Amino acid sequence: MQKTSIPDFQITAKVVYVPSESRPDEGYHFFAYKITITNTGSTPAQLMSRHWVITDALGKKEEVRGPGVVGLQPKIQPGQTFEYDSACPLTTSTGSMVGRYFFVGESGESFSVEVPEFYLIAPLALH
Template sequence: MTAIDLIFPYSATSHGVTVRVAPRFLPDQSDESEPRFVWSYHVRVENHGGETVQLHDRFWRITDADGHVEIAEGPGVIGQTPVIEPGGAFDYVSGCPLATPSGTMEGHYGMSSDSGRFDAAIPAFALVHPTLKPSIN
């Protein structure tokens, strides 16, 4: 296991693009009495291919512990459509509130290169309250 795997415990590679994710529970923004449980997630998109790629859009499937599914999709990420050179990476941090103390997220990014459009998989990852045991490896 490398240091990057310890920092980003979830990863998926498709079409030469590796997407890594590191979720973190935010107790200061969460309130069990509402109920509202909030996580941040740090994403790193790495270009291991030979062509420059651009991230155009995102598709997320967010599932809470009760099985409620929410779809989040739209252009870019955090207001950007980053261009990533071969060997380069793009990092960003975003957040997700849930009404349950655990859930999962997964999805894909719509990308393009000179060879055409493709989807880069976002690995399924667990959003887990620190007192619970994660169910996704």
């Protein structure tokens, strides 16, 4: 019997509001974020595509799908971490992002990993 290894990844996000790129009086709030993807499993996998759902404070949703992340489709080895920076503009001072990464394992199997919801909150937006 062949043992099947289940891929295991840990994903975290850190968000920063960018005041120099934001124009709150015009309803434009700019957030930068860093995503950290760590392969905590025992098999390598390649990140092939992504799907984000971005929700603003009014409940307006925008879906973003595309190949890889920031133009890359990284192969992440066991114990390895891949990080990237990206950004998200909103018309409200708060919002959230949640998503999913789609991978291909070394045996050719496809699987997805959920990106836990994280929040985009401008300073002084909540008082």
